Amino acid sequence: xxxxxxxxxxxxxxxxxxxxxxxxxxxxxxxxxxxxxxxxxxxxxxxxxxxxxxxxxxxxxxxxxxxxxxxxxxxxxxxxxxxxxxxxxxxxxxxxxxxxxxxxxxxxxxxxxx
Amino acid sequence: xxxxxxxxxxxxxxxxxxxxxxxxxxxxxxxxxxxxxxxxxxxxxxxxxxxxxxxxxxxxxxxxxxxxxxxxxxxxxxxxxxxxxxxxxxxxxxxxxxxxxxxxxxxxxx
Numbered sequence: 001x002x003x004x005x006x007x008x009x010x011x012x013x014x015x016x017x018x019x020x021x022x023x024x025x026x027x028x029x030x031x032x033x034x035x036x037x038x039x040x041x042x043x044x045x046x047x048x049x050x051x052x053x054x055x056x057x058x059x060x061x062x063x064x065x066x067x068x069x070x071x072x073x074x075x076x077x078x079x080x081x082x083x084x085x086x087x088x089x090x091x092x093x094x095x096x097x098x099x100x101x102x103x104x105x106x107x108x109x110x111x112x113x114x
Numbered sequence: 115x116x117x118x119x120x121x122x123x124x125x126x127x128x129x130x131x132x133x134x135x136x137x138x139x140x141x142x143x144x145x146x147x148x149x150x151x152x153x154x155x156x157x158x159x160x161x162x163x164x165x166x167x168x169x170x171x172x173x174x175x176x177x178x179x180x181x182x183x184x185x186x187x188x189x190x191x192x193x194x195x196x197x198x199x200x201x202x203x204x205x206x207x208x209x210x211x212x213x214x215x216x217x218x219x220x221x222x223x224x
Binding site: 004033035040041042043044045048058090092102103104105106107108 | 118120123147154155156157158159162202204211212213214215216217
């Protein structure tokens with residue numbers, strides 16, 4: 001298994017541009033989530049999904065959209081990038097979304113918005 | 115929203131020393147997790163705690179779930195250079211939504 005994969009690893013955008021961060025997992029996990037990591041603030045939950053066709057907002061959802069058309073993929077869309085969205089983005093998955101599941105993290109996407 | 119206070123923010127220690135870090139919260143959690151993040155990588159789970167009072171070890175790492183369910187600590191014994199990284203605590207209530215602490219940056223001098 002490849003685990004959780006994320007593309008791209010690095011991205012530079014101009015303010016106002018849109019882009020999609022890709023996340024895929026091959027472990028047949030039901031639960032997937034997106035976090036952003038900023039210095040001194042730990043990881044903050046953006047959006048999450050408990051299964052295909054179901055998504056919900058996390059702690060910091062503004063400026064981001066997600067969809068979950070398949071179990072494997074959970075893309076994160078930035079509709080109009082802003083400098084405040086400069087961050088490292090991590091995707092994570094866990095088997096079935098219950099409180100005792102281990103969450104597996106991808107390697108991250110480092111995004112800079114100019 | 116829920117917040118976790120993790121301390122210390124950073125630690126500089128000599129190889130062989132023991133390390134202790136902790137997390138406290140104003141909210142009750144059902145699960146406490148400790149992750150380690152190496153530079154350029156995603157967090158990796160070290161220890162998961164599921165019951166109040168639980169004490170769990172993983173090699174040189176020991177973590178405890180506080181009796182009040184509002185705190186947890188992580189100890190690393192006999193530190194080695196590869197222990198360098200950022201350590202995060204995370205609390206979990208219902209479902210899989212995690213609340214992370216701010217992280218403890220550990221530096222180990224050989």
